[in-house]
Amino acid sequence: MELSDIRKALDTLDDQLLDLFLKRMGLCEEVAAYKKANNIPILNRGREREILADVMTKAGHLEREAYHLFATMMELSRSRQAELIGAPTRVGQFIETARADATLAFPQTGLVACQGLEGANTQEACDKLIPRGTIMYMKSFDAVVSAVEFGLCEFGVLPIENSSHGSVRAVYDLLQNRPVSIIRTTRLCIRHELMALAGVKLEDVTEIHSHPQALGQCAQFLEKNPQITAVPAGNTSMAAKELAESGGRHRACISSHPCAALYGLEVIGTDIQDSDNNYTRFVCITKKPTIYPGANRMSLVIACDNKPGALYEILAKFSAVGVNMTKLESCAVTGRNFEFVFFLEVEADLNRRGVIPMLEELERTCQSFHFLGAYGEV
Numbered sequence: 001m002e003l004s005d006i007r008k009a010l011d012t013l014d015d016q017l018l019d020l021f022l023k024r025m026g027l028c029e030e031v032a033a034y035k036k037a038n039n040i041p042i043l044n045r046g047r048e049r050e051i052l053a054d055v056m057t058k059a060g061h062l063e064r065e066a067y068h069l070f071a072t073m074m075e076l077s078r079s080r081q082a083e084l085i086g087a088p089t090r091v092g093q094f095i096e097t098a099r100a101d102a103t104l105a106f107p108q109t110g111l112v113a114c115q116g117l118e119g120a121n122t123q124e125a126c127d128k129l130i131p132r133g134t135i136m137y138m139k140s141f142d143a144v145v146s147a148v149e150f151g152l153c154e155f156g157v158l159p160i161e162n163s164s165h166g167s168v169r170a171v172y173d174l175l176q177n178r179p180v181s182i183i184r185t186t187r188l189c190i191r192h193e194l195m196a197l198a199g200v201k202l203e204d205v206t207e208i209h210s211h212p213q214a215l216g217q218c219a220q221f222l223e224k225n226p227q228i229t230a231v232p233a234g235n236t237s238m239a240a241k242e243l244a245e246s247g248g249r250h251r252a253c254i255s256s257h258p259c260a261a262l263y264g265l266e267v268i269g270t271d272i273q274d275s276d277n278n279y280t281r282f283v284c285i286t287k288k289p290t291i292y293p294g295a296n297r298m299s300l301v302i303a304c305d306n307k308p309g310a311l312y313e314i315l316a317k318f319s320a321v322g323v324n325m326t327k328l329e330s331c332a333v334t335g336r337n338f339e340f341v342f343f344l345e346v347e348a349d350l351n352r353r354g355v356i357p358m359l360e361e362l363e364r365t366c367q368s369f370h371f372l373g374a375y376g377e378v
C-alpha cells in the first residue's frame, strides 16, 4: 500500500476510535451520575485490573502498548468523573477559600519572619519577596513557621531548595505539617565567601563554621583543605557573628558578602562554592490561604503506593490535563524502609479546565497528598 493510502486508512480508523472514545466517556459520565447518587467511590481498582488483564490477553504481542492505552483511558475517565461529581476535598476547599481572598494586589509591606541575622541570604530573599517589609530575625526554621502560625508575623521566608544540594527537607517537613501555605517564591544566585578575623590566613584555620547547606555547597573546597573541620552553625550570618564574638584565630566561616562588613571580618576566599551556578529558591509563606492573581505554579508533596507504575499514574494525571512538571524529587520517608514521598512543582493555571479536578483526584487516590500552595515567582 502507498503511504498516502495507509494514512487515509489511519484517518478513517482515528475517526472511529474518537467516536468510540467519546461514547466510552459518555458511559463513564453515566457511571459518575450513578456513583454520585449512591455515594460510591470513583476508583474501583478491582474492575480496572480485570479490564487491563482482559485487554492484555487479547492484545497478543502488543500487550504492553494496549495496557498503557487502556490505563490512560481509565485515568481520563476517572478525571472526568471527579469533575462531574465534585465531592469536597481538602485541596478543593483550600483553593476556593484562597482564591476568594485574593482580590488584592500582592502585599509590599508587613512583618516578615526570617531565619538568621542581618546579612543572611534569606534577608536578601525577604527584600525581594516583600519589598518594603520589616524583618524579624528568628533562630530556626521552626520559629519562622511558628511566628506565622501564631500571628506574630504576617509572612515568613524560608529556603526550600538549592540547585546543587537539593530540597531543604526540614522546610518541606514544616510546610506539610503546619497550617501555612506558599504565596510566592524567588530564586537567588548564592556566592559563598570565606571570612576570618583580620590578619588570619587560610593556613591558620582549623575549623570552618557555617550552615550545613553552605558547607555542602562548598564540599570541594573543604576536600581540598583536609586539615580543616567543618562545623555546622544555625545560619551563615550566625556563623559570622559568632566568629566575630569568639575572637577565634583558628576559625573561619562561610557567609555571604555583606557579613564581612556587618561583623567586622576579612574575606580570605571568594566564590568558594562548588558551582558558580549555585541557586537557592526561597518561599514566602502566610497563615491565611491566599492565591494571588497570576499564580502559575504549585507545590505538592505526594506519597504513593510502593508498586510498579505508581509514579506513572501520577504523571499520567498531569499529562492528561497538559500540566508541565518543573520539579520532581523523591525522598525517603523518615523511619520507614524504602518508602518514598515525592516533592513536586508544576506549572499550571488553576483556571484551566481539569486542573482542580486533577488535584482533587490526586488527593482521593494517593496514599498522602499535601498541597503547599499556588503562587508566582519574582
Ligand SMILES: C=C(O[C@@H]1C=C(C(=O)O)C=C[C@H]1O)C(=O)O
Residues within 6 Å of the ligand: 028, 031, 042, 043, 044, 045, 047, 048, 051, 073, 074, 075, 077, 078
Ligand atoms: C467507569 C468506572 O469508574 C472507574 C473507571 C473505569 C473505566 O474507565 O473503565 C473503571 C473503574 C473505575 O475505577 C466504573 O466504576 O465502572
